[in-house]
Amino acid sequence: MFAKLARTGLLIAALGVAGCNDSSMKDFAPSANNPLPDKILADMKAKGMARTSPVMARIFKEEGKLEIWKAKTSGRYDMVASYDICKWSGKLGPKYTEGDRQAPEGFYTVRPAQMNPRSSYHLSFDIGYPNAYDRANGRTGTNLMVHGACSSSGCYSMTDAQIEQIYAFGRDAFQGGQTEFQIQAFPFRMTAANMARYRNDPNYDFWKMLKVGYDNFEITKVPPKVDVCEKRYVFNQVAADGATFNPTGACPAATQPDSLKTAYSAYQSTYDAAFNGAVKASVPAPRPTIAGVKEASIVSDWSKRRARGERVPIEPPSLNADGSVSETARMGRIDSPAGRKMAAIDAEKAAKRKAEQQRLAAIEAAKAEKEAARAQALAEKETARINSLAEEEEARAAAEAPVATATIASPPEVAPAEKAANADESRVTKLKNKLLGMFGG
Incomplete structure (x- = not known):
């Protein structure tokens, strides 16, 4: 059933095989050239993976994990490493606007030009936010990365030792001919139990949409082909001849391999039964989530005032279910040139x-x-x-x-x-x- 999917994996994953040009790879800093540990290389070999075979990553916020998956000779992917995320900022839920301190959720693409061997955060790569879905829905933000230094304001931050390995996975895949790799970022592992926990959350419809891509990967173990139309994600859809996917336009007529449709239907039946059982079961309380674009705007305003050096609550404000805003009583300002300048101005005003x-x-x-x-x-x-x-x-x-x-x-x-x-x-x-x-x- 999966043979055809494996043979068409490059199409579905949108991973090319054209070589990396020298200008994108020659300027790596010494730490960006560190080889992967021998144990990881041995595990890859045992699983039928070459050092330079294609790679992809999955991120789970609630569990605090970043996983690295690599292609085997069969074309299907297997996990080769899992890392504890050192820090990520914000709450569960997508990023809406610049300054809301949310780490993105969705399907993103990393190309060689997004790799930064001379990052202020040891090593880093931009995950590609905003993507076509984000832009179609008016979401904004820049410089959203996976990086070292264990410090985050909307990024996924790792320790320096971790980012050296994660960076090496991408570097080796690019050297092997992969032109881009996929990052899938989720609020949590999208199991029936977790989806039942968050069924009343304002972000639930967005998460259900992401789950389709999550399920496609769980079924095929191949990164899904991702497109956007009607301001929503669509996965593993092949448009009719001459048709294209317009992020803000109507979705074109499209097809899927019959084997995938059959596998997905069986997977969904099992999931529905598990979901219904999870709704009735006792489960852990949900984690805090962002209350949509309204809360994102409140946090963004806090970020702007903080960046100007104003004294603001130490922690970002939160929007409560009743519409009220909660803020910490402790005040402070960012230790930056802007903060020090504003502090000097405030001190001068106070003296006057x-x-x-x-x-x-x-x-x-x-x-x-x-x-x-x-x-x-x-x-x-x-x-x-x-x-x-x-x-x-x-x-x-x-x-x-x-x-x-x-x-x-x-x-x-x-x-x-x-x-x-x-x-x-x-x-x-x-x-x-x-x-x-x-x-x-």
């Missing part, structure tokens, strides 16, 4: 604000001191005036008092003159107190 606040505070303090001195002077002046009035009143009262005459009176009696003097003194005291009370003395 502080200086202005100090100037205004000094002015207010001077005003308050001046007002206090004026109030003190007025109080002292008023006290002096009140004292003067009291003294004048006392002198007048004394002048008006009658002269006392000597009389023989009973000792307990008080002379009228003394009574008058006492009364005058009482009146003066009361007047003085009243005046002092009126003017704050």
Whole structure:
């Protein structure tokens, strides 16, 4: 059943056999020339693979794995190496827009020109995002890679030792005549159990589409021929004579090998039964996924502000199911020329604000001191005036008092003159107190 598929593998995989030109291969850095370990070479030989036979890669985000598959003499592929992905950024789900920090999902193509032996990340290769599907759906982004240095902002990052081996697989295949190799990037292994776990996810329809390509490879062990029409992926379809696949146009009339259709139908029947059973079973909770283009836009805005050096939450924001946005309380800025420049500008602004606040505070303090001195002077002046009035009143009262005459009176009696003097003194005291009370003395 698979003999025909194996014979047409190059068509289905879209892998040419024209030689690599010297300009694409001659500038490899020393680390890009390191040979594969002897054990891997021995395993390849045992499986019927040449060192320079065609290669492809599969990536599974949730499991954190990058697999390398190579063609055997039969034309079918077998896995020869599996690596733990050191880091990938974002959540499960496709990349939507520049800056959303999502690592892409889909079917991508790597050619010699995309290999970078002098990468800032030790070694790297661009996976080819955006592809025809991404462009047809308005998705944007650049420089999405598999690279070393174990650091990611939308890429799949490996350790330096891992990327040297992965890079060597591609290099050797190109030297053997392969002109491009396929990378299949998935959110998870697309088993019935995993698809059942994520059946209510907003990305589920996209993942179901990817699963068709996943299933085609599982059935044939040959990288599927990938085309795009009506803004969707189609796999292993052969267009009628003269017809082409237009990513945004209607899909042309196309056929598939009968053997593939029969195998796919049997595979799907088994899958449907497993899926129905998985829906009823207890399974692990789904991992966080991106909530479509809206969340991608929110994260992209965060990335732009961060790139400008602004202080933003340390982690990218997340869109919740109810439409609200969650952000971490801890703030920071990227340590970059832009970040340091923005920090210097913010510090200068803060210093100016502080200086202005100090100037205004000094002015207010001077005003308050001046007002206090004026109030003190007025109080002292008023006290002096009140004292003067009291003294004048006392002198007048004394002048008006009658002269006392000597009389023989009973000792307990008080002379009228003394009574008058006492009364005058009482009146003066009361007047003085009243005046002092009126003017704050």
